[in-house]
Amino acid sequence: MEVAGKSISIIGAAKSGLSAARSLVRSGAKVFVSDIQPEDKLKASLERDGLLNKVDYEAGGHSEKVLHADFIVLSPGVRTDIPVLVEAAARNIPVYSEIEIAYRLSQGKRLVITGSNGKTTTTSLLALFCQQQFNEVFLGGNIGIPMMEFASQTTGNSLQVLEVSSFQLETISDFKPDIAVITNFFENHLDRYPSYKAYIEAKKRIALNMRSGETIVLNADQQMMREMAGELNCRAAWFGWNVGNLKPAMTIINDEFVYTDADDVKHKLFPAASVRIIGRHNLENVMCAALVAILAGVAEDCLESVVKEFPGVEHRLEWAREISGVTFINDSKGTNCAASITALQACNPP
Template sequence: MELKGKRIGIIGLGKRTGVVSAKVLVKMGAQVVVSDVKPAHKLKEELDLLRGISGISYDLGGHTEKVLDVDLILVSPGVPLEIPILKEAKKRGIEVIGEIELSYRLSKAPFIAITGTNGKTTTTSLLGQLLKTYPHRVFVGGNIGRPLIGEILNLKPNDLVVAEVSSFQLETVKEFHPEIALFLNFTQDHLDRHKSIEAYLKAKMNIFKNQTEEDYIILNADDQTLCKIASEVPSKIIWFSRQKKRLPGMYLDGNMMVCHMSEKPEELLLIDELKIRGDHNVENALAASAAAVLKGISLSDIRESLRNFKGQEHTLEYVLTHRGVQYYNDSKATNPDASMKALTAFHEPVVLIAGGLDRKLDFTEFIKLVVKKVKALILIGETREKLKKLALEYGFSGRIEITEELKEAVQLAQKFSEPGDVVLLSPACASWDMFESYAERGCLFKEYVRSL
């Protein structure tokens, strides 16, 4: 893809995607127009990172005609595609793509792409570990926090990209064509952005829309939605399952992970040997292992990596034990299904800290599980009153407290817990009503816990 002399608009100046993309595009000889609804004084940190770089002009405090005088627009994943400036761009025939699509077009290396409502980051990180014996370089990035565009030009044809891709990123793909795709699961999420569950699924399905019969997709055989859409998949399907044997694939036989992707089944690992907790992490391990097998990694090497993998920060992350109470940070649980998976990972009594941004999700099944599993419920964020009302409607008999501060929530959790209990931050909601990100929320939780 030749970008020298092209005018490229960037809509959304985030520190990760926007800033890094601007630097790379200028380096490739493009003239860049950066546009953001925020005024300059609210983008000081981002602008400081671009200071002194020639070839960049700015359109800040709102999108104007200036950002439409371009050959191509690169839109950050957090920017909705329905905003007026992007509608006008499409009317004028200006191509609008995202960083994942641009990175794919620029890459000489093939892609493995991972999506799903939950488990993407853990599976992406785990797959990176499983591929440590791959004979060429493996770059792990994407929605996991490392922009692909910052490294993609340094990769060679024999190298490999392992990319976590979100529905926001998949909305803007056109040519994106991973040789292996992993679709882990599908439940309601991001309905504030996609408006309907059907639109959300359609975005997710873009992960395989350009695949051919030469490619592979790894699907969850226990997910009804994914089983239904399997007939629309053009590539070869590898299944993974905790509940059934569906071939070719990875499955559980009792507590044993089994690989049956060729002529005969082979035992891989007892799930008790995994350091990551929960049934959902068994699924993540099965899916990642299937992808590693497809890339020629031996079962013995996969086995060793699975035994040593400790998980991701903010995903059922063990913090410490204080006065006989274990504290876990699951701040990345930004939807009800993710928090349900976390709750089922514990047999101990749970004091749960939940709540956050109200994205109009259905919390019914989550609350039903809370009633069964949780001894005390501490609620924060925009959804706190909604969750309290729902919990009482479904007969929650434990202690319920509402607070506006995470620090106080941690203090209340300590007050309500006893030796042998677990205090779990698993919000079931996004963080943006109170925090910059789920990572900030999780880091503050750990700070407050350590100060008890």
């Protein structure tokens, strides 16, 4: 994708928007940043990122200036139905997510994880697995490291391990994973979507451009995923407690992780007791990450040492401290009811 000389508007000046602005300016684009925050705060953000004298900008809302662009980059927290984007659609001005632009500017293979719960744990663990096998592993996406931060650094040998949200998937067009994952579906973000079905449809866009050469990893324990697999144009692989005859697949049998390959050969990997992080849901996260790692080419004997050491990620069942016999656990990233219930079930009562 050639952006030099193009006029590009960026809506939203949080982490993803600013990352896109920096990268596009370096590539020679004429960038305009539009944000709803007060001008003093926006100027401070732009100055901090070395952009104040390199981009045009507006604060306090999105005016028609946004529309003077070859295309618009939309930050994930911004709804697609705001008036300026409705007008952009009427004028046939393309609107892309940051991950779409980063996809077009980057190289290598992409392992992409979405879902309602377990995304960050699965993505983080998968990156560690991949680092055992590959030299150029980039971790990013909705995990806090925008793809645009490293897109220009990737090569044909790179492996990108990416967490993406439904918001980011709303405005993709060419974006295509080599291996995609949907961890699970639970009701979430219904302040943004008109229905649970609409939320699921946004998640399913991860497979929009995937074909027979790509693989999507799905949760065998959710019937809707089994039904969804028949609607997709790519191959499916499975993880879960009840994989049955599905293959390739990852499950736990007699307290041991077992991978069944496409030829129906079972490979015993490592005991469930080797997993350091607690909870049945985290065993599912390990199943998922291990399956994707194997499909991506990571040697099976590289996995156990990683799960033995993996402590989990911040704000997710994270031990804080014990005071007067009371254990405090930080699960502040449990942002929906299903996640909080699952976390409580993972904790042993006193």
